[in-house]
Amino acid sequence: MDTIFSSATNAQKSAVKIIRISGEASPKIPEIFSFKPPKPRVASLRRLYDLNKNIIDDAVVIFFPGPSSVTGEDIFEIHTHGSLIVEKKIYDCLSNISRFRIADRGEFTKRAFLNGKIDLTQAEGINDLINAETESQFKLSISHYEGALCEKLKLWRNEVIFLLAKLEALIDFSDEELPQEIEAVFKKKLSCLLKEMKNSIRSSNYGERIRNGFTITILGKPNVGKSSLFNYLSNKKLAIVTEEAGTTRDVLEVLLDFEGFPVILNDTAGLRKTNSNIEKIGIDRALEKAETSDIILILSDCGDFSIPELKSGAKKILVHTKSDLNKHYKDDWPKISVKKQNGIKELIKIIVDYLKILAPKDNVLLTRKRHIQGVKRAITALKQISTINLTQNPELAAEDLRIAATEIGKITNIIDVEEILDDIFNNFCIGK
Ligand SMILES: Nc1nc2c(ncn2[C@@H]2O[C@H](COP(=O)(O)OP(=O)(O)O)[C@@H](O)[C@H]2O)c(=O)[nH]1
Ligand SMILES: [Mg+2]
Incomplete structure (x- = not known):
């Protein structure tokens, strides 16, 4: 089998870069870069030279002999300065030697799997852990990586x-x-x-949903403040906000973190009868999005929450908007003002509480x-x-x-x- 190598850190300039080499030819690394072999598993400072004996860099090198390495094979790690040219020189040297090649995506993990170090669900857990951005994603991916699903x-x-x-x-x-x-x-x-x-x-x-995000769609009549709330929550001016009804047409989407829960928030076209074909398409898309959502926020600035009937079993939360305009409502639905930034924390809490209720008792998912x-x-x-x-x-x-x-x-x-x-x-x- 080929010996594979790849940068374990990102492809930009950085303080340090780690290049990992895994496979049976890994023990040849000291010879290739003309340095004294380090003791196994001991970080050692070495000067690396290219094939013409010109200096490449001073680096910390570590040798992890198989089978007790992460891939189960002999592994060398080279920690260089985080320079793109240093990385290129190391790649050039290795590419010149037969049976060394750049690793495919996920190939280190694949080898760990093939060598019985981890099972498939743990391999998936590693990938999810790397991609995890919120607390709930972290918890789920680390439990899979630890082998909880595999055990079950x-x-x-x-x-x-x-x-x-x-x-x-x-x-x-x-x-x-x-x-x-x-x-x-x-x-x-x-x-x-x-x-x-x-x-x-x-x-x-x-x-x-924890992996990919819970979908929340904002619905309501035109001009009730849907895009304003969407922009406020996403902390960006993603949607156009105007006093003109019918501004938003496309469904806009943003990925947010609501107290550890990944959420895909959608802003949509205002629901109304219209002769504009473009607006009609926008409204159809809004309703389609709502049908497949986990939560629908229905916004209104006048207490009228009527929307076309939906088949979806999504949780509907009615929200009074523009509460700064001194509106008085008798019901208990949350009231928000994007302008005065009131009530929005409370609205998020209602959403998060609902997501918590959804959580199954079984935590191995x-x-x-x-x-x-x-x-x-x-x-x-x-x-x-x-x-x-x-x-x-x-x-x-x-x-x-x-x-x-x-x-x-x-x-x-x-x-x-x-x-x-x-x-x-x-x-x-x-x-x-
Ligand atoms: N007073 C007040 N006006 C708001 C508030 N939120 C939005 N607006 C205004 O309402 C109008 C319509 O807002 P927009 O977000 O575009 O509504 P959408 O059509 O539902 O997306 C704009 O002029 C906003 O500035 C609010 O909390 N208070
Ligand atoms: Mg809008």
Whole structure:
């Protein structure tokens, strides 16, 4: 396999740059750059030279021998001054040597996975951690990186394999009288497992939202102050604000952090009857956006919150705007003034409180389509078992259990069912 190298820091000038090299030819690095090999895992100052023995830089170098390195391979880290030309010179030297090449995206992590250092959900967790910007994203990604999801999936998979063992016992007994107790245990376990898996599908929606952001759409009649609120919250003049009704047409979008929750806030065209085709398109888009949102903020400066009927099950929060104009409302809906910056903190609190209520009890969440698809396929297979007569066709149920185990295993990528099956079966005796 090639030895790969890449800058582990960003592609700009910086104080320090770290270049990582991973693969079996890594131990050749001291020879390539003409420096004395450092002791393993000891940061050592060395002068690096190019292939013509011209100085490149003084750098701190560290050698992490495999297999206890992050990728499982021999790794060299070179910490140079954060200069683009120094980086280029190091790249040039390495590119000249056969079997060294620049790493593909994610290739260090991929090698860690291939060498059994991490499973797929942990690899995804690393990527999410790097991309995390809010507290809730941090918590979720670090739990996946720590292996919480992997553990949960392993547990499910082991339960499926336990069920297979029970079934095996049923098959062995099939000529004789059926031990009813085995079948009862089997059914109870199966239904518990199914319940847990279905719950995780339900809460996966939340997991996906934490990764990608909760969508909040601002709706309301023209001129009620939608764009003003949008600009205020995004801290930028993204939307045009005028006294003219019908200014906003496109759906504008901004990613915000509401007390640790990632939120995609949408500003939309004011809802009204209009002859302008462009405005009509804008209004259609506004309603479409609202349909797929988690929360809809309906704004009004005159107490009229009527909007076209929506199918969406989104939480609707009505908001009185322009409260600085001394308007008196009897109801308890939040009142804000963007002009005087009043009531907006309270509005955010209402939103955040709602997002907190949405949080499932289970904090090990499926976050990707891939996870959800795998668990759904496993559920389909397990559900199938209830239609099977276990005494007559235990082998059909066994096949469904195998499918379920494989589908769950694929999420973390332990695909070899047989191997683990053997392991477990050897520890069981008949009837247990
Ligand atoms: N007095 C007052 N005027 C506001 C407030 N918010 C917005 N406006 C004004 O209302 C008008 C329409 O605002 P805009 O944000 O464009 O409304 P939109 O059509 O709903 O997007 C503008 O002239 C704003 O300056 C507020 O809190 N108080
Ligand atoms: Mg507007």
